[in-house]
Amino acid sequence: MGLKLVLTGNYALAYAAKVARVNVVAAYPITPQTSVVEKLAEFIEEGELDAVMIRVESEHSALAACFGAALAGARVFTATSSQGLLYMHEVVHWASRARAPIVMGIVTRTLGPPWNIWPDHTDYMDQRDTGWIMSFAMDNQEAFDLTLQAFKVSEDPRVYLPVMVGIEGFILGHTSMPVEIPEQNLVDEWLGPRRQPYVVDGSEYMAIGNLALPEDTEEFFMDIQNAMEEARKVVVEVEEEYSKITGRPFKGPVECFKCEDAKYVAISMGAWSGDLMESVSQLRDEGYSVGLLRIRYYRPFPGDYIFEKANSTKGVLVFDRAISFGSYGPIFLDTAASFLKHTRKTPYIKNVVAGIGGVNITSDDFSRILKRFVHEVESDGVNVFEWYHKGKVVR
Amino acid sequence: MKVIVEPSKYRLPIARPLVGVAGKTGTWRLERPVVDNNKCTRCYLCEIHCPVNVIRVEPDAGVSIDYDYCKGCGLCADVCPVLAIKMVPEE
Ligand code: SF4
Ligand code: SF4
Numbered sequence: 001m002g003l004k005l006v007l008t009g010n011y012a013l014a015y016a017a018k019v020a021r022v023n024v025v026a027a028y029p030i031t032p033q034t035s036v037v038e039k040l041a042e043f044i045e046e047g048e049l050d051a052v053m054i055r056v057e058s059e060h061s062a063l064a065a066c067f068g069a070a071l072a073g074a075r076v077f078t079a080t081s082s083q084g085l086l087y088m089h090e091v092v093h094w095a096s097r098a099r100a101p102i103v104m105g106i107v108t109r110t111l112g113p114p115w116n117i118w119p120d121h122t123d124y125m126d127q128r129d130t131g132w133i134m135s136f137a138m139d140n141q142e143a144f145d146l147t148l149q150a151f152k153v154s155e156d157p158r159v160y161l162p163v164m165v166g167i168e169g170f171i172l173g174h175t176s177m178p179v180e181i182p183e184q185n186l187v188d189e190w191l192g193p194r195r196q197p198y199v200v201d202g203s204e205y206m207a208i209g210n211l212a213l214p215e216d217t218e219e220f221f222m223d224i225q226n227a228m229e230e231a232r233k234v235v236v237e238v239e240e241e242y243s244k245i246t247g248r249p250f251k252g253p254v255e256c257f258k259c260e261d262a263k264y265v266a267i268s269m270g271a272w273s274g275d276l277m278e279s280v281s282q283l284r285d286e287g288y289s290v291g292l293l294r295i296r297y298y299r300p301f302p303g304d305y306i307f308e309k310a311n312s313t314k315g316v317l318v319f320d321r322a323i324s325f326g327s328y329g330p331i332f333l334d335t336a337a338s339f340l341k342h343t344r345k346t347p348y349i350k351n352v353v354a355g356i357g358g359v360n361i362t363s364d365d366f367s368r369i370l371k372r373f374v375h376e377v378e379s380d381g382v383n384v385f386e387w388y389h390k391g392k393v394v395r
Numbered sequence: 396m397k398v399i400v401e402p403s404k405y406r407l408p409i410a411r412p413l414v415g416v417a418g419k420t421g422t423w424r425l426e427r428p429v430v431d432n433n434k435c436t437r438c439y440l441c442e443i444h445c446p447v448n449v450i451r452v453e454p455d456a457g458v459s460i461d462y463d464y465c466k467g468c469g470l471c472a473d474v475c476p477v478l479a480i481k482m483v484p485e486e
Contacts, residue, residue, distance in 0.1 A: 023396055073398035099407050157401045193397035197407055207410045216406075223405035 002182040002246075009172030012140040012179050013079060013105040013165070014039035016147035018049050019187045020103075023074035023194075026054035026065035030084040031117050032169035033107040037079060059084035063091040063104070070100040071200040071208065075151065079105035081169060082123045083112065089126070095162045096131030096224060098208050101154035101196055102162035104132075105147060108270075109169040110357045118358020119168040121270065121322040124298075125330045127164060131224045133231050134299040136166040136269045138255075140177040143167045145242065146296070148187065152238045155195040158230040166298075171271045186245045228300040235297055253302035255294040256309055258284060262291030264374055265310045267335060268319040269295040272361055276319070279366035290370055295331065303338025311339070315348040315377040317370065321355045328385055329353045348377050354388040365390070424467035426482040432457030434479035441471035441480060 007015060013036045017025065025044070027037035043049035054065045059080050066076040080088060085106060095102050108124045110116040121136075128134065133153055137143040143165065150163035167173055200206050212220070235253055243250040257277050259265050268276050273294045283290045293309055295302065310316045316339075320329020327333065332351035339346040352369055355361045369388055376382045435457050442450045442458075449461040450471060458479075460471075472480040 073400075074396065097408055099403060099405070157403060160403045160405075193399055195399045195401055197401065197403040198409060199398060199400055205411060209408055210410050212408065219406055220408050227403075227405060 002180055002186070004178055004180050006176045007140055007144075007179040008035065008174050008176050009137070009140045009143045009167045010035040010107060010174065011039050012144040013107075013147050013167070014043070015179070015181055016144045017077040017103070018043050019181060019184055020075060020077070020148055020151045020191060021188070022049070022051050022077040024052050024054065024066065024069040024076045025078065026056050026062045026069070026076070027078045027080065028056055028059045028062045028084060030059070030081045032109055032119075032173045033079050033081040033084070033105070035174075036105055036107065040077070059088040060091060063088045063095065063102075066102055066104075067091060067095050067098070067100055070095070070102050070196070071098065071198075073194060073196065073199040073201065075194045077103050077105075079107060081107045082109035085123045086111065086126065089130075092127055092130045092132065094209065097220065099160040099197055099227075100162060101151075101160060101194075103147065103150040103154055104162065104164045106164050106166045107169045107173045108166055116357050117169070119171055120356050120358060121166070121320070122356070124164075124166045125322040125324075128299060128330060131161060131228075132299065133159070133161055133163040133228075133235070133297070134166065135163065135235075135297045136295065137172065138271055138273050138294060138296075140172055140175070140179050141248075142296070143172060144179050144181065145246070145248070148191075149235075149238050149242055152191055152242075153231065153234055156234045156238070157195065157197070159227050159234050160197050161224065161227055161231065166270070168271045180246065180248070182246050190241065190245050232300050232302070251296060252305065253295070253297040254305045254309070255296060257292040257294060259291030259293055259309050261289070263289040263313055264315045264317065264370070264377070265291045265293055265313050266317045266319060266366075266370060267293045267295065267306065267310075267331060269298060269331060270321065272319075272321070272355060275361065275363040276366045278363040279370060282363065283367055283370060288371065288374060290374070298331070301334045301338065303334060303341065306335060307338055307342050310347065311343065313347050315350070315373060315382070317373045318349065318351050320351060320353045323353050323356065323387075348382045349384070350376075350382050351385050352388050353386070359390065361388075419463050420466055424465065424485050426467045426469065427462060427465060427485055428460060428467070428469070428471050428480045429483050430458040430460065431479045431481070434477050436477055436479075438476060440474045440476065444470050444474045446470060
């Protein structure tokens with residue numbers, strides 16, 4: 001067993017980058033991410049981490065610096081949030097198109113305007129089409145574990161795509177919990193040296209991202225889609241191996257909480273899943289047959305797992321903490337599409353959007369929503385979409 | 396720092412440039428500057444104006460141009476106050 005420390009979610013990300021022995025960190029401060037890289041700066045300053053900290057003038061440059069360093073063969077890490085992530089968005093695409101293994105922590109925060117520092121998933125969801133592998137933690141241990149695993153996934157020759165790990169700002173970012181850090185020698189052995197598909201080291205002429213004809217460009221896109229398919233296997237393998245070195249149980253891309261025999265399942269992602277678990281347990285005591293599927297990897301979307309676990313239920317309730325304006329919540333869209341891959345006769349599937357702008361959704365709120373959903377299904381009167389605004393139904 | 400370079404089984408958006416991409420001009424230049432060193436007064440204007448920095452002016456030898464990299468833009472000919480540089484069609 002390694003070291004057990006009481007860490008904030010932000011520090012958990014920093015510790016994961018440290019034990020992965022990153023060579024380069026570049027970042028720009030933004031609330032609520034800043035303490036991630038402050039901690040890394042401390043590690044470097046104190047000689048605990050042999051890395052270069054590049055201080056940049058913007059998030060665009062932060063990822064550009066990481067991108068360059070990654071192409072040159074370095075293991076790199078950065079972290080950002082909200083408007084900073086949006087400012088970085090162009091380079092987010094560059095990194096995946098160049099197949100550069102990079103790991104980035106996203107400490108989620110609502111996008112302004114209006115100016116808001118509370119968390120929802122809008123900034124994170126804005127990155128869903130960028131070709132990055134995307135995971136999301138529920139607690140600080142998972143923030144550490146998923147970040148460390150991200151290096152292994154990203155550098156797998158079947159994948160060679162960058163990975164972002166989400167945690168909710170303040171809720172996990174600034175809350176302390178016990179986090180177990182595996183022993184450095186075990187991590188070194190498990191993670192191994194940096195792997196990448198090519199290095200730009202000046203030994204030969206190379207141009208990255210130069211002009212390509214339409215058909216070639218489309219092939220690069222298709223290859224990323226194929227690598228995403230491979231990543232489905234890789235994330236499972238990596239977690240299974242990781243479970244062996246840490247002794248912590250394997251949870252999979254989707255964690256099933258009382259879902260095996262449930263007639264109704266909720267789907268969620270992130271820290272509020274903890275409240276949802278409480279609500280599920282409480283409803284079970286009251287005789288409701290409910291369960292939870294908690295998404296840990298959002299890209300590649302684990303649709304087959306969800307279908308397998310939820311298809312024989314009577315109703316699937318998808319909670320989204322983001323909205324695709326004019327449509328539905330992103331997780332709902334992916335879930336519905338995943339069911340259609342397998343069947344035309346889906347259970348009732350409903351989308352509840354809630355917790356936007358950091359609105360606090362408690363286990364009581366979840367219980368209220370779940371109970372209402374069960375009654376709707378029983379009476380055949382399900383609305384496909386609901387915006388839960390602390391009890392008021394907007395549509 | 397140990398780095399294992401293991402090629403991906405997928406195509407990557409990399410081009411390994413040949414002549415013409417790695418800063419060299421290749422075959423696409425339409426006109427090249429030709430210098431009459433007898434007319435040249437060694438004023439250095441062409442040297443400081445060449446956008447790809449391929450002109451050298453020596454007090455004795457006069458002007459020399461690295462044609463591997465010269466893009467044929469004609470700026471040197473334009474700035475020369477004594478019309479010592481002429482643009483001639485590429486063969
Ligand atoms: S033609 Fe243009 S590129 Fe060539 S030497 Fe003259 S200024 Fe330089
Ligand atoms: S600009 Fe003309 S005169 Fe001046 S150094 Fe160049 S060739 Fe000679």
